[in-house]
Amino acid sequence: MIRRISLRASGFAKNSFLKSSRFHGESLDSSVSPVLIPGVHVFHCQDAVGIVAKLSDCIAAKGGNILGYDVFVPENNNVFYSRSEFIFDPVKWPRNQVDEDFQTIAQTYDALNSVVRVPSIDPKYKIALLLSKQDHCLVEMLHKWQDGKLPVDITCVISNHERASNTHIMRFLERHGIPYHYVSTTKDNKREDEILELVKDTDFLVLARYMQILAGNFLKGYGKDVINIHHGLLPSFKGGNPAKQAFDAGVKLIGATSHFVTEELDSGPIIEQMVESVSHRDNLRSFVQKSEDLEKKCLTKAIKSYCELRVLPYGTNKTVVF
């Protein structure tokens, strides 16, 4: 079961439609052009006639301008998914009124999901990053975050491996005031209660090569989304050492998979996958290297999509990714 964050939260990177734009048309006060800001709305309900009209009118009625609109209605499933990107004047359409107006429509259609995010107003998603010994995924995420390409607020990094204070990661975290918690684990003591305490104020978790299987009680206790990166092309090669499993299987494509974490190992709904060709000229070392390159890109793309409200649960174990 994927739990959706039903919070207003955001913090998109400053790219694409997300920059505020100055509207050069007629404005209420001809001396001042209103500053228009970007917003995103995602909606999921039972399908019905007129949903798009209602949602687009909700935006237009307050002077909002739709820049992008994605709709998905599966062939043999009476459900409706949409994601709209729009710009609006927060003076004419105050942030709380945006929520109220979309909530009115959500009630009309008894919506299963209706979330608005306004990057320049809403708080960024708070996340904690968990890792074990390998840190290439963490390094990639920290660098993307530093470049403003990952719209999150990293509250802490948690690892079951200790790291020397003079390492690149520890110096980076110290420079940015991000706590590092070494929580040593054993087969019999995964110290999940302590981890739960450390992550209780986050919006979602990212497992960036965390090699401990999280218990169902942990996932229930946390109650929000956990996103993992698996350095294999799921559902093939679940579990440990997927690159070696792939090498031994003689595959011609290797991959990485970012997915929601469920109690069953490496079986949660897939968010993003990336692949690369391999051949007889590759060896285990190049399989591992190519897998690591794929997984760090796959994870950061999945997190960015999630933060931009592009990822919606679909059916029992799938996702819609707009």
Ligand SMILES: Nc1nc2c(c(=O)[nH]1)N[C@@H](CN(C=O)c1ccc(C(=O)N[C@@H](CCC(=O)O)C(=O)O)cc1)CN2
């Ligand atoms: N409940 C879940 N927990 C975790 C998942 C998941 O899908 N559901 N993904 C893993 C990450 N992972 C592969 O991506 C993975 C992690 C751990 C293992 C594993 O066999 N671990 C051993 C211990 C290994 C060690 O201590 O070095 C074990 O726990 O018995 C396989 C795959 C993260 N958690």
